[in-house]
Amino acid sequence: MNHWIVIFKDQPQMLEVRKQLFSDHVAYLTGQSDIFVDGASLAESESSDPQGGIWIVKANDRDHIVTLIENDPMYRKDLREYQIFATCKKFSMND
Numbered sequence: 001m002n003h004w005i006v007i008f009k010d011q012p013q014m015l016e017v018r019k020q021l022f023s024d025h026v027a028y029l030t031g032q033s034d035i036f037v038d039g040a041s042l043a044e045s046e047s048s049d050p051q052g053g054i055w056i057v058k059a060n061d062r063d064h065i066v067t068l069i070e071n072d073p074m075y076r077k078d079l080r081e082y083q084i085f086a087t088c089k090k091f092s093m094n095d
Helices: 014-030 062-071
Strands: 002-010 036-042 052-059 080-086
Touching: 002 014, 002 036, 002 062, 052 062, 062 080
Parallel strands: none
Antiparallel strands: 002 052, 002 080, 036 052
């Protein structure tokens, strides 16, 4: 399995969806520990509203990641764009 990075970019209206469905979103991802590794909201500053997010996932192919994203209760096609990036080389301070 390879590690992949998913970058989300939200429309401003996504903020209300986040507020309403964040606990469902977290519960969904917690149940996906076989593929979901880590994630965080992205904002211009620590005190700004989120404008997107980042996930680290492990999967054999892109299709599994698309399924993970599009089954997320917080995903809204019209309010949230995403890009999926494969990782090619690994550098770790722990190696």
